[in-house]
Amino acid sequence: MTSRMAFVAAIAVTLMLISSAPAQCTAEEFLWGTATSAYQIEGAWDVDGKGMSIWDEFVRRNGTTIKDNSTADIACRSYEKYKEDVQLLKQLGVNSYRFSISWPRVLPNGTLAGGINEKGIQYYVNLVDELLANGIQPLATLYHWDLPLTLQNEFEGWESEQIIPHFVDYAELMFERLGDKSSGGSHSMSPGYLPCLVTVWVPTRLEQKTL
Numbered sequence: 086m087t088s089r090m091a092f093v094a095a096i097a098v099t100l101m102l103i104s105s106a107p108a109q110c111t112a113e114e115f116l117w118g119t120a121t122s123a124y125q126i127e128g129a130w131d132v133d134g135k136g137m138s139i140w141d142e143f144v145r146r147n148g149t150t151i152k153d154n155s156t157a158d159i160a161c162r163s164y165e166k167y168k169e170d171v172q173l174l175k176q177l178g179v180n181s182y183r184f185s186i187s188w189p190r191v192l193p194n195g196t197l198a199g200g201i202n203e204k205g206i207q208y209y210v211n212l213v214d215e216l217l218a219n220g221i222q223p224l225a226t227l228y229h230w231d232l233p234l235t236l237q238n239e240f241e242g243w244e245s246e247q248i249i250p251h252f253v254d255y256a257e258l259m260f261e262r263l264g265d266k267s268s269g270g271s272h273s274m275s276p277g278y279l280p281c282l283v284t285v286w287v288p289t290r291l292e293q294k295t296l
C-alpha cells in the first residue's frame with residue numbers, strides 16, 4: 086500500500102459526522118469530516134527537533150511489544166506531504182478535518198522550560214492555513230496518546246497530578262499560536278477534543294498491566 090493510499094484508508098475508516106447544533110440543524114450546519122491522529126499519519130518521528138513520545142519508545146523495545154517490529158516512524162509521511170493530503174480531503178468533499186497535535190513535536194521535552202520547537206509549531210500553522218485556504222475547517226485534538234517521553238519517565242505521565250501544569254502550558258501555547266485563526270474568515274479554528282480518554286490507553290502501561 087502506498088503512503089497516499091494508507092492516508093486515504095486512515096481517514097476513510099474514521100469518516101465521521103459532527104453536528105454543530107445539539108438538536109435540529111440544517112445541512113449547512115453539519116460538519117462532514119475525517120479524522121486522524123499525529124502518530125498515525127505524520128511520520129518524521131525525529132525530524133526538525135521533535136522529541137520522543139511514549140509511542141516512539143514503546144515500539145522500540147526490540148520485538149517485545151510489536152510482533153513484526155513495525156513503527157509509525159514513516160507512516161503516511163503527512164508531516165512532509167500535508168498539502169497533498171489536504172487536496173485528498175478536498176477531493177473527498179469534506180468540510181472539516183480533525184487532526185491531533187503531537188505534544189513532543191511542539192515541546193520536545195514536554196515542558197515550556199525544555200524549550201519550544203518552533204519548526205514543530207510551524208507545521209501545524211501551515212496545516213491549518215492550508216485547510217482554511219481549501220475551505221476545510223480544522224479541528225485540533227490536543228492529545229491523542231503520544232505523550233512526551235520525558236513526562237512519562239519523570240513522573241508516570243497521566244498517572245500523576247504533576248502533569249497538570251505542563252498540559253496547561255502546552256494547551257495555552259497551542260491556543261495562543263493557532264487560536265487567532267478563528268478571528269476572521271468564515272472558517273474558524275476550534276480546538277475541539279480534550280484528552281478525556283488519556284488514561285485508558287497509555288501503551289507503556291498497557292504492557293505492564295498485561296491486558
Ligand SMILES: *[C@@H]1O[C@H](CO)[C@@H](O)[C@H](O)[C@H]1NC(C)=O
Pocket residue numbers: 145146147
Ligand atoms: C534494543 O537493542 C539495542 C541494541 O542491542 C539496545 O541498544 C537498546 O538498548 C535496546 N532497547 C531496549 C528498549 O531494550
Ligand SMILES: *[C@@H]1O[C@H](CO)[C@@H](O)[C@H](O)[C@H]1NC(C)=O
Pocket residue numbers: 147148152153154
Ligand atoms: C524484531 O526485533 C527483534 C530484536 O531486534 C528480533 O529478534 C526479531 O527477529 C525481529 N522480528 C522481526 C519479525 O523482524
Ligand SMILES: *[C@@H]1O[C@H](CO)[C@@H](O)[C@H](O)[C@H]1NC(C)=O
Pocket residue numbers: 194196198199200235236239
Ligand atoms: C527535560 O526533561 C527532563 C526529564 O523530565 C529533565 O530532567 C530536564 O531537566 C528537562 N530539561 C529541560 C531543559 O527542561
